[in-house]
Amino acid sequence: MWNTGPVTTPPPGLRERKKRATREALREAALRLAVERGPDHVRVDDIAEAAGVSPRTYNNYFASREQAIVSAVTADREARVAEAVAARGARTPLARAVTEAVVEQYTDTGGREREVLRLVTARGALREAFLDSSDAIAPPLTAVIAARPGVDGTATARVLAASVAAAVRIALEEWLRAPAGEGRAGGLVVPSGSLPDRLREALEPLAPALDAAERGGGRA
Amino acid sequence: MWNTGPVTTPPPGLRERKKRATREALREAALRLAVERGPDHVRVDDIAEAAGVSPRTYNNYFASREQAIVSAVTADREARVAEAVAARGARTPLARAVTEAVVEQYTDTGGREREVLRLVTARGALREAFLDSSDAIAPPLTAVIAARPGVDGTATARVLAASVAAAVRIALEEWLRAPAGEGRAGGLVVPSGSLPDRLREALEPLAPALDAAERGGGRA
DNA sequence: CAGAAAATTTGCGGGCACGCAAGCTTTCGT
DNA sequence: ACGAAAGCTTGCGTGCCCGCAAATTTTCTG
Known part of the structure; x- marks a missing residue:
């Protein structure tokens, strides 16, 4: 035993x-x-x-x-985002925890990812499937948010988690829109330029909602 | 001419x-x-x-x-939500405008909808397609939000619109979860009970983000 | 109005997703 | 350890989605 x-x-x-x-x-x-x-x-x-x-x-x-x-390609990245949020504990405010966790997990390019990115990025059905995959963040993230002290209902957690997922999706779309844009990273076709910036940019509008949820929901 | x-x-x-x-x-x-x-x-x-x-x-x-x-069934409801938001003008705060518009448009049951609801509600591929249809709110809503005074970037508008769409989807899911739940409306199988309540409940967590966007984005 | 240009419809063919009902493997109860 | 129950795999058949190219229709230009 x-x-x-x-x-x-x-x-x-x-x-x-x-x-x-x-x-x-x-x-x-x-x-x-x-x-x-x-x-x-x-x-x-x-x-x-x-x-x-x-x-x-x-x-x-x-x-x-x-x-x-x-x-x-994504290799269970969704689940690890939720873990990364939980790992930050209730000390850091929710908005910061989520943003940092997302950026962290989407920055670690798992080895040969550079080689593979052109594959999944090239517009086609794969690109669509790749973007859809970010929706998988919502379920585990819902659990983590719901477990936070101060968050009242599960419904709130679900909405916030789904919003984060949507923001991530949009960040990825925007990122894929400008292949050789401003901050081109070495002449590669891969638009590795500013993914973290795009993620932060997309998550920022949600920060007020995330932090407010911990302060006793909307009207509690 | x-x-x-x-x-x-x-x-x-x-x-x-x-x-x-x-x-x-x-x-x-x-x-x-x-x-x-x-x-x-x-x-x-x-x-x-x-x-x-x-x-x-x-x-x-x-x-x-x-x-x-x-x-x-939905008959361009998505586009009308955006119109309803725009019709409220910049007077009413964004969160209120969006919530009222969504509730308003999802409350008007266009005639025989009661008869048809069981069809699309009955779990199956239709149910899924019905829920997916709420994502169509995002594009027109993005335009309306972006046109608001005080909202800086298009990215912010996209994120907020997508979040609203996600919230609506969740509200519909929750609503379909409890067919003969608390407020059953006359013994019908149709869960017409508390759709507006579910919508308000789902949109409430986003209110801080929506209102904050008008006050100069996140860090402007 | 004639003819070119652009857009839509349609038939064909390939590939994919999935329900269904055996057949076989793992797990569980005694 | 043995038999039953549960679960996974597989072949088959049906229907759906969509790319492609020819035919047809609408629109544009001179």
Whole structure:
């Protein structure tokens, strides 16, 4: 009876491990093939075959063809944003905590991300799927915000979390709009210039709402 | 040379009229068939045939099968929300203007809406498409907010508009969650109970941000 | 008005998403 | 440890979305 912590995963169980493995295999295969051949020359059958599962199984894991690729790129960034907010504790005001957490998590370019960014950035269905992925921030962020002292209802937390997600999406859109704009970072096609600035810029209008929520909701 | 006003539509032109007519025919056909047979027993071919166009043309007007139906139900409500905000002028503070406009436009149940609500409310792909439709509020609302005196950048307006859209979506979700909840309105299955309350509740957390935007942005 | 230019409709074909019902694997109860 | 229950995978079939290019219609120009 090893101390597994308070609410930790009891023992992962064989079943769960297999699912994780399959998911990971699909992600990796999808990304690899997309990089090799270009995103428009990858069929869902190819991904399935490369991952060693049936084409039908692919759609048990991902609802669209692009989802696996962006899932490989973003790599659970959504969940880590929420963690980063929680890690800042109730000391720092909510607006600061959220802004810092978002900027932090979107700044860490996970290694080869530079190479991959052109792939997902190039306008197409992938670009859309990538932007949609930022909506996934909302659910975990809702939990974190709701747990804050002073926030009354879950409804408030949901609205604020969804607003943050929307702001992030807009920041990404604006960022992708100006490829070789003002602060071009070394002549690359990748618009790595001012993502943190765009994020801060987009989150700033929400700051009053975020901070007000902690001071007793709207009319409490 | 009749006075056509400053920026009014010059003369509608034949082409435009036909497009409007086709769009309307598709909407109406889709809604009628969905009511008659139930939403799952309507093929896109049926709608096209009923509207007198080819199946391929349907997808030139609507990107998904459900879009035509919800388009018939919501009937450009999105655009009217923006108009309702603008109609309130810069006198009333932004938060109030937006809240009142949204509540007003979502309260007017356009006639037989009661009959149709069960259709789009019944969980399925339609329900999802209906919720997605609230995102269409953002673009026109962005323009209205950006035109407000005191709002500095377009980015701010976009974020706020998107946040409002997200709040509306959440309000609709919560509203659909409790069919026969607290304020049941006459024993119907339709959860007409407290939609305005849910909308106000969802928009309230954003009020500080909306009002702050008019007082010179965040740090202006 | 004739002819060019621009936009829309339509048929065709490919690929994708998903419900359904076996078949097989993991998990659980005794 | 054994059998049942639950869950995952897979093949099949249906329907939908959309790119492409030819045909048709509307608009524009001289």
